[in-house]
Amino acid sequence: MNIHFETERFILRDLEESDxxxxxxxxxxxxVHKFLGNKPIKTKEExxxxxxxxRDQYVKNGIGRWAIIEKTTNEFxxxxxxxxxxxxxxxxxxxxxxxxxxxxxxxxxxxxxxxLISLGFGFEEMKLDEIGAAADIQHVVSNKILxxxxxxxxxxxxxxxxxxxxxxxxxxxxxxxx
Numbered sequence: 057m058n059i060h061f062e063t064e065r066f067i068l069r070d071l072e073e074s075d076x077x078x079x080x081x082x083x084x085x086x087x088v089h090k091f092l093g094n095k096p097i098k099t100k101e102e103x104x105x106x107x108x109x110x111r112d113q114y115v116k117n118g119i120g121r122w123a124i125i126e127k128t129t130n131e132f133x134x135x136x137x138x139x140x141x142x143x144x145x146x147x148x149x150x151x152x153x154x155x156x157x158x159x160x161x162x163x164x165x166x167x168x169x170x171x172l173i174s175l176g177f178g179f180e181e182m183k184l185d186e187i188g189a190a191a192d193i194q195h196v197v198s199n200k201i202l203x204x205x206x207x208x209x210x211x212x213x214x215x216x217x218x219x220x221x222x223x224x225x226x227x228x229x230x231x232x233x234x
Contacts, residue, residue, distance in 0.1 A: 060122055061173050067125040068136065068170060071110045075123050078132025079103035082158050091192035093216055113139055119182065121154065124170055133161045136170035138178050138187065144215060145222070150188040151178060153207070162197075171205050179227045188224045190215070206233050 061068040071079075080103035082088060089096040097103060113120030117140040124133040134157035141152035153174055155167040178184045189207055191198040199221055203209070207223035214220070 060177065062127075063169065063173070065127055066133065066166070066170070067127060068122045068173065069125065070114060071107045071121065071123045071135065073104060073107055075107055075132055076100055076104045078123070078158075079106050081132070082134055082156060085159055087159055088156065091195040091198070091218075093218070110135075110139075116140075119151070122170075122174075124157070124166065132158070133166060134158050136167070137174045138182075141188070144190055145188075145213065150186070150224075151182075151184055153178070153187050153189040153202075155201075167198075168201050168204060171201060175205065175225065175230060179230050184227065186224055186226050188222065190220045190222055193219045193221050206230060 058070040059067055060070075077100070080097065080100050083097045083103060083106065086094070086096050097106070110120040119138050119140060121135040121139055122137040124136055125131070126133055134155065136155040138151050138153055140149065142149045144152065153171060155171050157166055175187060178187050187207075189202050190213075191202060193199070193212065202223045206229065207225045208229070210222045210224055212219055213222050
């Protein structure tokens with residue numbers, strides 16, 4: 057098990073095949089997928105395929121989303137972290153900040169807390185110069201989180217027929233905020 061960070065409440069670690077049930081609970085929920093193209097998964101095989109895809113990203117790109125595990129219950133909360141994104145923006149690839157939580161964990165500040173940890177890892181450990189993020193323009197909460205943690209709105213763009221907001225944060229601006 058590759059643990060990257062521990063907070064008072066959570067462990068952030070690589071996704072593992074044992075997270076299949078947790079990924080299924082997360083990604084089969086239509087409310088979780090409301091702003092993600094409305095394509096919730098239907099089987100545990102799809103959940104496992106998601107995990108294997110992320111694990112491949114660890115090997116190929118040296119980074120991928122991390123599982124968020126609640127320490128006291130060992131419960132799968134969701135995922136957070138960075139990944140090298142090669143498909144969202146047709147005009148360029150970038151390191152993407154993202155988070156996705158099971159509905160029962162919404163509204164507790166978990167996405168904000170873990171996203172800040174992810175930014176720190178990207179800028180300090182990976183030595184990145186810039187991190188990007190996108191959110192459906194109608195996803196009020198996700199847009200609020202991205203702004204709260206310091207990402208700057210750059211422009212709107214369209215992805216699969218949906219209008220999205222594009223954000224970025226440079227290492228220089230991140231350092232100024234510390």
